[in-house]
Amino acid sequence: MKNYFLPLFLIFVSFGYSQDEKNEQEVKQLKAVVLNAQTDQPMESVHVVNLNEVVGTITNEKGEFNIPAKVNDTLYITFLGFKSQKVRVTNDMFKFKETKISLTELAYALEEVIVRPYSLTGYLEIDVKNLPLNNAFQYSISGLSVGYEAGSKNPSAVTKVLGAILNPADLLRNLFGKKPNQMRKLRQMKEDDQIRDLLASKFDRETLTELLQLEKVDIEDILNNCNYSKSFITTANDLQILDAISSCYEEYKVLNRKK
Structure with missing residues (x-):
């Protein structure tokens, strides 16, 4: 009897694995929150792009976003003044639905800018020649x-x-x-x-x-x-x-x- 049950057991196990793999490949709505790593406050208007599905969205006033994704997709998250981040989508992100993604603020070092005004004479023929083309x-x-x-x-x-x-x-x-x-x-x-x-x-x-x-x-x-x-x-x-x-x-x- 054991010989009959073993193949049946393997069929169920194989079916279970194939179903799990299929579910992982399905595109579903992923919900997460983007936070400021320094203040732990939600960030509004952050751009989130799914590089695999080629779709984008932005975060709301609570830092939340929804985007179509599947397991192993890569999210590209960017906001002016913050270091952009790539996040790999995992199965846990769909299961627990409390994913928090933190962005780190960039430090800017402003270089000295030298402004050199053009010397205009008031004569059109001369000034035109002095302006860059x-x-x-x-x-x-x-x-x-x-x-x-x-x-x-x-x-x-x-x-x-x-x-x-x-x-x-x-x-x-x-x-x-x-x-x-x-x-x-x-x-x-x-x-x-x-x-x-x-x-x-x-x-x-x-x-x-x-x-x-x-x-x-x-x-x-x-x-x-x-x-x-x-x-x-x-x-x-x-x-x-x-x-x-x-x-x-x-x-x-x-x-x-x-x-």
């Missing part, structure tokens, strides 16, 4: 909704712009071809209002690198390859950078299809 020019291409930046206003600059789009975008293809989920993430990021609001307020590329799993140098290389100017790359906010990467890649695909 942005040497990045926009070039529009028929059939495309946006323009492209290039370094100088000469025929070779236009050729450079066309070449970057019409030739195989090896860098883009290498980066995103090896990680097909990245383009899906780009589209999801553009559709999530909370993520767009967060990116619009940031200039450090930190959130972008976490979401896209790219290095900052990769992002710069992509934009250089698409002929965006140095001034745009260094001064644009993260949302503008996101739109630039997405636009460049989508337009390359459209033109590549027409070959």
Whole structure:
């Protein structure tokens, strides 16, 4: 009789494990609270992004947030003036529902800023020559909704712009071809209002690198390859950078299809 019961027991055990594994992979609403590590007070308007599901939310006045997540997802939590934190979602976070996440305040050392005013003479012809100029020019291409930046206003600059789009975008293809989920993430990021609001307020590329799993140098290389100017790359906010990467890649695909 023991020989009959043993296989049956193993079937139930195996079924139990598979059910637990399935439950862990289900996307559920995760609730937690974000606190100031120094004061232990709840923090309002903290941005919380699920890097795996590519959805975002913000904390309420009690520091609470709800976000779709599953076990082993990574939450990226960020607030101006505080050190950003990544938290791995565990099964206990769903069971006990009293998860508290603390953010540590950053210490800022302000460097001396020297302001050098421009010496204006009152003569337009002279003053115009003394003011700094942005040497990045926009070039529009028929059939495309946006323009492209290039370094100088000469025929070779236009050729450079066309070449970057019409030739195989090896860098883009290498980066995103090896990680097909990245383009899906780009589209999801553009559709999530909370993520767009967060990116619009940031200039450090930190959130972008976490979401896209790219290095900052990769992002710069992509934009250089698409002929965006140095001034745009260094001064644009993260949302503008996101739109630039997405636009460049989508337009390359459209033109590549027409070959």
